[in-house]
Amino acid sequence: MQKLNATIAAIRPLDKAAMQAARERQDQLTKPRGSLGRLETLSVQLAGILGTPRPRLRDKAVVTMAGDHGVVAEGVSAFPQEVTPQMVYNFLRGGAAINVLARHAGARVVVVDMGVAVDLDPHPDLVVKKIGYGTGNIAVEPAMTREQAIAALEAGIEVVEAEVARGLDVLATGDMGIGNTTPSAAIAAAITGRAPGEIVGRGTGLDEVGVARKIGAVQRALAANRPDPYDGVDVLAKVGGFEIGGLAGAILGAAAAGRPVVVDGFISTAAAMIAVSLAPQVRPYLIAAHHSQERGHRIMLDWLGLHPLLNLDLRLGEGTGAALAFHVLDAACAVLNEMATFAEAGVSEEIEKTEKEGRILEA
Structure with missing residues (x-):
C-alpha cells in the first residue's frame, strides 16, 4: 500500500505555464484561431502533462495486460478461457x-501476465506480474482479496516505472482476458450506479440469450459482493480483474511520472474509473482513444468526463484503438511544433482580423 499511496501523492496538476505558452503559440499559427479543433486542445493538454510548451511523443508504448476470470463459468463469453494464453503467445x-x-504508430507493445490461469512459457518480452491464476467467480464470490487488489495496482505502477526508465513519453493501455467485459461492466455499474442492463454488451459476440445471461451474472455479482462505489480498491477486489487492477495502477504510475495516458476501450475505461476513484487528480492525464461498440462505454466515458478521439466501431481491446489514437496525438504535436506563426511566415495578420469580423476567407 505504501507504493500506491506514494504514487497517488505524486500526481500533480498540469503545468499551467506550459499550457499557456502552447495556447499562445497556437493562436499565432497561420490559421484562424481554433480552426484545428481537437488538435489544438490536445496539443495544449499534452504541453501541460509533459511540462513543456513544445511537446513531442518520441517514445510510445502500449502496455497490454492479461488475466483470466472465474466468471466465465457463468457462460458470459463466446470464447473459451484457453484463448487467453493463446492470444498472449500471439502478442x-x-x-x-x-x-x-x-x-x-511507431510504438512498442509491452505484454504483462497479471493473472492468466496457466503458467506461460518464459519469453524475453513477457513481463510476469502474476497475482493469481485467474480471479474468483464474481457472480458468487469476490474476484480477489483486498491485498491482491493492492498488489495488482502496485504491479501496474512498477511496469510503468520501468517503461519511464526506458524513456517513455506516452502510455497506451491494452488488455487481454476472456470474460473481462463482465467485470468491467460490474465495475461501471458499481461506480456509476447505473443498471447492468444499461452497461452490459455483447463482448466477444454474444447473442441476445448470452447477453441476458451476462446481465444476470453482473446483477448477481453486485448483489453478492456489494462493492463500495466510493472505494476503488473495494470495487476492484470484489468485482474486478487482475489485469484491470494492473492497468489502473499503470494509469496512476504514468500520471505520477507526468506522462499522458491514452485509454483504449471498455476494459481500459473500467481501469481508468478505478484509477480516478482512487485519485481524481488523474483525470487531466487521460485521453480517450475511441468510443467502443460496447453498450455502456458512453456511460463510462461520461462519468470520466472524457470525449473520445475516434469512433470506428471497434470492440477488440488489446490497445488497438489507443494505438490508432497515437497518430492523432502525433498530428497535434506536429501542428504545434512545425507550423509557422504569422510572423515567421510573413503572412498578414489581417487573417485574424477577418476571422473576428466573421468574414469567410478563400484560399
Missing part, C-alpha cells in the same frame, strides 16, 4: 492486431 510473436497497429 509475443507479433501477430495480433495490436502488434500491427502499434508498429504502424
